[in-house]
Amino acid sequence: MDGQRVDAAAFARDGVACVRGVLSRHELASAARAIDIVLAAPGPLALVASSPGDPGSFTEDFCRWGQIPEIEELARHSAVPRLAAELMATPEVRFYHDHVLVKEGGTRQRTPWHQDQPYYNVDGRGISAWIPVDPVPAEGSLELAAGTHAGPWLMPRTFMDNHAKWFPEGSLEDLPDIEGARERFPIVGWNIEPGDFVCFHMLTLHAAAGVEGPNRRRVFSVRFLGDDIRHAPRSWKTSPDFPGLAERLPAGAPMDDPLFPLLVD
DSSP, X not given: OTTOOOOHHXXXXXXXXXXXXXXXXXXXXXXXXXXXXXXXXXXXXXXXXXXXXXXXXXXXXXXXXXXXXXXXXXXXXXXXXXXXXXHHTOSOEEEEEEEEEEEOTTOOOOEEEEOSGGGSSEESOEEEEEEESSOBOGGGSEEEETTGGGOOOBOOOOTTTOOOOSSOTTSSBOOOOTGGGGGGSOEEOOOBOBTBEEEEETTSOEEEOOOOSSOOEEEEEEEEEOTTXXXXXXXXXXXXXXXXXXXXXXXXXXXXXXXSOEEXX
C-alpha cells in the first residue's frame, strides 16, 4: 500500500484510472462508519437525489470532514491524496471536499452523464476519488468516457429534472447523447472490490447506474485540487456551496484557505 504506484502518463491521456488494493480493512471499516454517521445525522447539504416513487433511495451529503473524524482521516492521511497527486503529476495537492453517495438496493435512479467541474467554484486541474466500501460489479459501477477531460466544458444540469440552474441556458454546449450512441465513446468501467478506487479528472464525463438487487452501494468520494487550481467565484450557488469564501479569496487566487488544507507538497 505504501509502495502503490500509478501511471500518470495514462491518466494524462485518459483522464481516469482504477487503482487497486489501496485501502486497508481498518480504513474501509472507518469509511463505512463515517457513512453510517452521515446517514443517521445528515448535514445541511444532504439531499435525496431519487424520486419519491423510486423503490430504493439515493442519498448524498457533502462537506462533513469537519464534524466526522473518520472522514478527515481518510481524506487527509490515507494513501489516497498522495496517489491523486501522482496521477495529476502535481507537487502539491489540496483537499477540496468530501461527498457521500449511497444507493440503497433496488434504486432505479441513475446518475446521468456529467462532468464535475462545471458545478464547482474552481478553475484548473482537479481530481475525484470514488471509493466504494461495498463490492461493485462492472454492470452497476461508475462508467467514464476516457479522454473527455480534454474538454470542452459542458452544460451542468440538475440530475432529476435536467434544469440548467448553474450556467445560463445556452452559454455552454450540451452533453452528447452518450446512452443513445455508446459505441461512439470509449466508455470504461471496472469490477470494484473494497480497497480499490477510481480516480478521474473533474472534466471527465461519467455516470452510474441504479442498483439491481437488494445490496446497497455505499461510496465515499474525495475531491482534490492540483497546484494550478484558482478560485472562480460564481454568481450562483455552486454544488457544494462555500458561503463567505468570495469575501476571503478573490477571483484567480490560489485556494489557500483553512477549508482546503494542503496535503502533499
